[in-house]
Amino acid sequence: MKSFVDYPQNSDFSIHNIPFGVAVFNKEYIACATRIGDIVVDLATLFDYGYIDDVEGLQENVFEAYTLNEFIELGKPVTKAVRLKIQEVLLEGSKLANDEKTIEECFYNLDEVKMLMPLHIPNYTDFYSSIEHATNVGKMFRDPENALLPNWKHLPVGYHGRASSIVVSGTDIHRPKGQTKPADATSPVFGPSKQLDFELEMGFVLNQNTEMGESISVSEAEDSIFGMVLFNDWSARDIQAWEYVPLGPFLAKNFGSSISPWIVTLEALEPFRTVSPKQEPEVLDYLKFEGDKNFDINLEVYLQPENGAENLICKSNYKFMYWNMSQQLAHHTVNGCNIEVGDVYASGTISGTTEDSFGSMLELTWRGQNPLKLSDGSERKFIEDNDTIIMRGFAEKDGIRVGFGEVEGKILPAR
Structure with missing residues (x-):
């Protein structure tokens, strides 16, 4: 196919894409x-x-x-x-x-x-579906020999996030405030997060409403998925470390998430299907699937200091996901939870096996122990005020390129 509109060969938005x-x-x-x-x-x-x-x-x-x-x-x-x-x-x-x-x-x-924001998003769910990311976090915060919790390989772990604070690319985010507990302190303190992070994720968008009590099977799931976006689920690691037990993320996550403005349809991504990682032990029947349910989408993260150059700090790929979208949606609705048009489901941080493919500052710097060196000579353990995080994603095969453009957000000082 050739369009009468001229565009560069490496454009994310080729005639093969047609995003919305x-x-x-x-x-x-x-x-x-x-x-x-x-x-x-x-x-x-x-x-x-x-x-x-x-x-x-x-x-x-x-x-x-x-x-x-x-x-x-x-x-x-x-x-x-x-x-x-x-x-x-x-x-x-x-x-x-x-x-x-x-x-x-x-x-x-x-x-x-x-x-503008392309959707009204009634509900938002965040999963935790990269085995590499979950293993890294488990090693850092728990027992390195038992990094994954017992349920992780049996179901797509997730939590319900805050839809009202999802914003479109280009929207500035203020550094969040909350309680933290320094390691050498006996009680918590209040103030701006000192460990602000990005999370490299992708989200999928639903196209239908269901009634309470209905479920969507793995085989039916893709009929309910309109398309995908790039998703940056900003995270305050120090706030989260103190607050998350026993119910999970709260103030550490609900202050902001950023999505790309263009929704790329599943149809445009069809040529880039790929095999999923082998799931062991065998999953329960309602989570079993046939065919290729993962997608080969290259992902990049850049950190740009104020008035500085972009620094490539991460190269990952969506194909690493242990749990796929169809399994995530099937699990989400198997208990009869109803869905709504425009719901967004995020993948969770997408990390690969190599250190340069880790999808968060938490992993890239190993909780601040190994700071990133930037091109201007400065270092980063976590994101500083006036830093901009830019995520890009594209799939490419046999001369066909379909991409998402970018999602970017600048961190402003706490109010």
Whole structure:
């Protein structure tokens, strides 16, 4: 496939992608959008001009909206068809290729638009599904010989997080405050976190509502998943170490999480399926799956000091995930928990086997014992005020590249 829109060969947003987001056009008009190269396409106007209005099941202009929820809720038969239709009209030699008026009204350069939060997120769940990450944390905080807790290889461990503080890429995050207990202290103290961290994650977005009591099986799960985003689950390690027993993360996690503005569909990621890590011992029947459920997505994390250069500090891959999305959703709903359109489920920190593939500062510096050296000569044990964390992700195979762009956030001093 070749588009009439020019873009670099290494663009995340090739004709093979067709992601979905929400943008502000002309500084005042909000609509759902897609992106090809560095061109953002206004889908609401494209619909009005008759280019994507003939998809079966698309009875009204759902792209005239502040979120993608209404479009996503139409379900796979419609959203898959819309993506293919957009792909078709963007091809070289299409009717749109010669329609200068529509192009002028629908196509915007990336620097002419502002990307917004693409979803209304009713609920958010964070998993803990990288065996390398869980093992590293277990070694640091518990018995190195028994790093994984007894339940870890039997179910996808997770907790319910805070949806209200999930923000789109480019939103600044204030350093959180809370209680910490220094190792040499007899009682806790209050103040800004001194061990602020990122967590390299990916999230998947749901496209349907279910009723309480219903479950979604592993084999059905992907029908309920619209697509994926990059996800930075900011974490205050010192606050978490004191507060998490016995109920898990609270103030250490609920102050902010960042997502990329473009949702990449599962259909776009289809060419990049790969085998999952072998699960031993054998999982219970409701968690068994067939076929390739993991995806080969390259992930990178950069730390940029204020007015400084980007420093590549981590290279990981989503294919390392021990528990896959289908298992996560099946486990989440097996007890009858109902889901909602726009729910986001994060993977948990994605770490690989090598030290440069660890998906958090906690692991990269081994709890501050081995500081990272940056290009300006400074060092980091954890994230400092005015540092920016940038995460990028892309899949590439046989000349086809599909990417997520980036999710970035700057840490401001505590209020």
